[in-house]
Amino acid sequence: MKKLTFLPLLLAVLFINVCSAQKIKHTFTLGDSAFLLDGKPLQIISGEMHCTRIPREYWRARMKMAKAMGLNTIGTYVFWNAQEPEPGKFDFSGNNDIAEFIRIAKEEGLWVVLRPSPYVCAEWEFGGYPWWLLKDKNMKVRSQDPNFLKAYREYIIQLGKQIAPLLVTHGGNVLMVQIENEYGSYSNDKVYLDINRKIFREAGLDGLLFTCDGPGEMADGYLPGYLPAVNGLDDPKQVKQLINKYHDGKGPYYISEWYPGWFDSWGKEHQGSVADSDAKKLDEVLSAGLSINMYMFHGGTTRGFMNGANMSRNDPYSPQTSSYDYDAPLNESGNPTAKFYKFRAVIEKHLSAGEHLPPVPDTAKTIAIKNIDLKESAPLFANLGSPVMSLHPMSFEDLNQGYGFVLYTTTLQNTVKGLLKISEMRDYATVYLNGKRISILDRRLKQDSLQIEADKPNSVLGILVENNGRINYGPYLPDNRQGITDKVTLNGAELTGWIMFKFPFNNLSGIKFNKVNPATAAPNGPAIYKGTFKLTATGDTYLDMHGFGKGFVFLNGSNLGKYWYIGPQQTLYIPAGWLNKGKNEIEIFDELNNGHQHISALDHPVLNEVVKE
Numbered sequence: 001m002k003k004l005t006f007l008p009l010l011l012a013v014l015f016i017n018v019c020s021a022q023k024i025k026h027t028f029t030l031g032d033s034a035f036l037l038d039g040k041p042l043q044i045i046s047g048e049m050h051c052t053r054i055p056r057e058y059w060r061a062r063m064k065m066a067k068a069m070g071l072n073t074i075g076t077y078v079f080w081n082a083q084e085p086e087p088g089k090f091d092f093s094g095n096n097d098i099a100e101f102i103r104i105a106k107e108e109g110l111w112v113v114l115r116p117s118p119y120v121c122a123e124w125e126f127g128g129y130p131w132w133l134l135k136d137k138n139m140k141v142r143s144q145d146p147n148f149l150k151a152y153r154e155y156i157i158q159l160g161k162q163i164a165p166l167l168v169t170h171g172g173n174v175l176m177v178q179i180e181n182e183y184g185s186y187s188n189d190k191v192y193l194d195i196n197r198k199i200f201r202e203a204g205l206d207g208l209l210f211t212c213d214g215p216g217e218m219a220d221g222y223l224p225g226y227l228p229a230v231n232g233l234d235d236p237k238q239v240k241q242l243i244n245k246y247h248d249g250k251g252p253y254y255i256s257e258w259y260p261g262w263f264d265s266w267g268k269e270h271q272g273s274v275a276d277s278d279a280k281k282l283d284e285v286l287s288a289g290l291s292i293n294m295y296m297f298h299g300g301t302t303r304g305f306m307n308g309a310n311m312s313r314n315d316p317y318s319p320q321t322s323s324y325d326y327d328a329p330l331n332e333s334g335n336p337t338a339k340f341y342k343f344r345a346v347i348e349k350h351l352s353a354g355e356h357l358p359p360v361p362d363t364a365k366t367i368a369i370k371n372i373d374l375k376e377s378a379p380l381f382a383n384l385g386s387p388v389m390s391l392h393p394m395s396f397e398d399l400n401q402g403y404g405f406v407l408y409t410t411t412l413q414n415t416v417k418g419l420l421k422i423s424e425m426r427d428y429a430t431v432y433l434n435g436k437r438i439s440i441l442d443r444r445l446k447q448d449s450l451q452i453e454a455d456k457p458n459s460v461l462g463i464l465v466e467n468n469g470r471i472n473y474g475p476y477l478p479d480n481r482q483g484i485t486d487k488v489t490l491n492g493a494e495l496t497g498w499i500m501f502k503f504p505f506n507n508l509s510g511i512k513f514n515k516v517n518p519a520t521a522a523p524n525g526p527a528i529y530k531g532t533f534k535l536t537a538t539g540d541t542y543l544d545m546h547g548f549g550k551g552f553v554f555l556n557g558s559n560l561g562k563y564w565y566i567g568p569q570q571t572l573y574i575p576a577g578w579l580n581k582g583k584n585e586i587e588i589f590d591e592l593n594n595g596h597q598h599i600s601a602l603d604h605p606v607l608n609e610v611v612k613e
Contacts, residue, residue: 026168028175028208030227032250035175035291037168043289044175044254045347046073046113047297050122051101052082053324054300056094057577058334059101061361062298063108065330068360069340070347073175074105075256075293078116080155081130082306085402087151090158099162106173112166113256113293115178116159117196118152119477123263123320125306126480127472131402134481141478142183144192153199160203167207176208178256182231184213184221186477193223212256215242222246229256231295234281236288255285257295260339261327265310265318267444270568270608272327279342286350294343298334299326301573304559305403305505305552308472309427317427317443319469321569322561323607332573332605333540335363364576367539369601372586374531376513377596380464380503380589381407381435381525383511388500396467396482405503405591406483408463410495412454418491420461421449426482427468428550430591434459435525440592443468452490461495463488464526464591508554508587526551526591531599533586538579541601542571548599549592556584565592566613570606 026038034041047066054062066074076098083096092098102112119142120128129141139147166172179196197209212229213221215238222228228246233239239253260278262271285292302324309319325332329340341360348357384407388399393408422429427443431450439450452461467482488495513530543553545563553560553572556579560572590596 025171028168030208030252033252034289035252035254037175042072043286044073044111044113044291044293045071045286046075046111046291046293047071047329048075048077048257048293048295049298050077050079050300051098052079052095053302054095054298054334055575055577056097058575059104060108062330062334063105063110064358064361065334065336065340066110066297067108068358069297069329069336069344070351070357071110071297073111073113073293074297075113075295076101076115077120077122077124077128077181078114078159079120079122079124079128079306080118081124081126081128083159084130084155087130087132088154090155092162098159099166102163102166102172102174106166110173111168112174113176113178114163114174115181116156116163117178117181118155119181121181121308121473123308123324124302124472125308125403126470127308127477131397131470131482134397135400137481142186142192144189144195149195149199153202156199156203160200160205164204164206167205169207174207176210176227177205179209179211179223179226180221182213182217182221183211184217184219185473186475188220190223193221197223197226210254210256218242218246227252227254229254231255231257232259234258234285236285236290239290240288253290255290255292258282258285258292260294260329260343261296261299263299263326264321264323264568264607266321266564266569267566267610267613268318268568269610270327275337275339275342278339279346282343283346283349286346294329296324296326296328298330299324299328299332301332301561303561305467305469305562307469307562309469310473311471311476312474316446317471319427319444322563323569323573323605325605325607332607333364333366333575336360365539366603367537367541367601368603369533369535369541372531372533372599372601374529374586374588374596374598376515376530378511378513378528378530379525380527380591381462384501385503385510386501388502390498390500391496392494393484393488393498394500395485399483399500399502401502401504403467404505405464405466407501407503408465408484408488409499409501410461410488410497412457412459412461412490412495414457415455416490417453418451419449420452421489422463422484423448423486423489425465425484428466430464430526432460432462432464432525435462437525466591505552505559505589507557525594526589527594529588529590529596531586533584535579535581535584538576538581540576541574541579541603542605543574543599543601544606545570545572547593548588548596549590551589551591553589554587556580565611567610568608570609571602573605574601
């Protein structure tokens with residue numbers, strides 16, 4: 001009897017001890033040259049990963065790979081537009097569950113450096129800002145604009161409820177939190193920076209805060225009294241000199257973004273770096289005692305319509321690919337590369353006596369899928385939905401639409417010939433006259449006009465405009481409204497009387513498909529093609545988009561991302577966890593090419609094939 005009463009007591013004591021151990025509070029402070037965790041030096045060896053770019057079911061596997069390479073920390077952004085897709089409607093579930101992402105990192109023995117600034121850049125749509133901010137034409141993001149700050153504050157307060165309990169000072173594993181992001185490359189308003197700090201503190205983020213900037217922008221972007229970190233500089237001597245200059249002559253020294261790779265843009269060559277020289281530089285940085293965050297350790301994929309774009313005063317608009325492989329140590333599908341093993345060898349050299357790295361997990365199984373039949377199609381112009389009428393064309397934002405496409409139509413009452421000009425068209429348009437495509441206009445190529453000839457009265461002009469990705473970096477960040485944002489003129493006279501049809505493509509419900517030969521279903525216009533296929537076993541695979549034009553793909557209800565024949569990305573990564581044993585459904589929108597009857601998937605990616613336009 002005594003044994004029976006003792007057992008529950010023992011279990012209760014053990015449970016209390018475990019809970020207490022999980023809530024142990026640490027101290028994380030700045031030493032003169034190093035970070036101090038509980039008073040002892042900690043060299044941060046970090047790699048960037050973003051929960052929204054990685055399927056939730058693979059978060060833990062990616063963390064295990066990080067540990068196996070020798071990382072002790074994960075750096076991560078938080079994307080405001082993913083977590084507040086509509087004003088006041090917050091989504092911290094599924095792939096947006098940043099708190100669970102952080103908790104898994106803790107379970108895998110990893111610290112976290114959190115970068116929750118409403119602006120992230122990150123080759124992400126609008127730099128992370130939600131599109132709906134742009135519904136107010138006068139709002140200035142990234143400024144002291146009261147309307148912007150109100151929305152910003154409300155978001156951070158909600159985010160703080162998720163992440164404040166996970167700070168290291170509360171027993172969690174978040175070491176420190178970044179204020180803003182490379183602000184010095186944008187402006188120099190120290191009052192605005194301090195407003196950021198105050199909002200973070202109000203949200204309960206009471207731990208260590210820091211800023212990050214490129215070496216040439218740190219004077220504008222750092223906040224006095226807080227640690228300045230540097231991006232894109234990896235000479236240890238220069239890093240120390242720079243941070244000393246802005247931090248009272250002392251460290252710690254943190255390279256918050258070190259680039260062992262780079263991102264891809266549509267129509268440009270695949271980017272990357274040399275593993276051997278990267279490994280040599282990593283060795284130099286670690287030998288000098290500096291802390292470092294690899295951007296990226298694992299890039300993953302920018303799903304849906306969330307790719308961003310670059311544009312500067314000297315460079316044209318340049319949207320980024322859906323693949324965010326980044327030539328990173330861990331590739332898009334989470335498998336280690338040659339760079340991974342070279343970095344692992346370097347980090348292993350710097351382990352303390354008796355320390356060993358865990359074995360590298362097995363790589364993921366891959367499969368090929370041949371000849372998926374596309375037996376149904378849905379011409380876009382046969383699925384127009386409800387029209388919106390206006391004297392002048394309306395932007396996406398005025399139509400209360402963030403992403404996807406809008407079809408603008410108007411009737412040309414008389415026969416006419418001349419120059420059609422779409423002022424401030426963003427970003428990609430296919431132009432139709434009486435249902436026949438007559439031109440393509442591409443913002444990348446600074447195209448906004450064409451010669452047209454309507455040889456009969458009451459001809460219908462159609463302009464299908466795509467949001468190809470809002471600008472995520474640089475001076476044009478606030479100027480990010482989409483669609484036809486000004487006017488359309490013909491021989492200098494403005495065209496009026498517009499009928500508009502919205503295609504946000506949040507999902508494909510309501511689309512009416514025809515069970516006919518796709519080769520004849522949509523001979524002259526954009527269409528969605530649908531097929532089903534069965535699998536007896538699943539594995540990672542790569543949808544082969546050769547032969548398709550430009551569009552996006554849904555698989556089993558999930559948007560895999562965009563494709564574009566110009567490359568360099570020619571495949572779309574499908575994680576095994578998104579495939580079913582048994583029946584699977586695929587839906588492909590193509591705005592350029594017609595008559596698709598089959599598609600296949602490869603057992604490898606194709607990310608480096610550019611096609612001349």
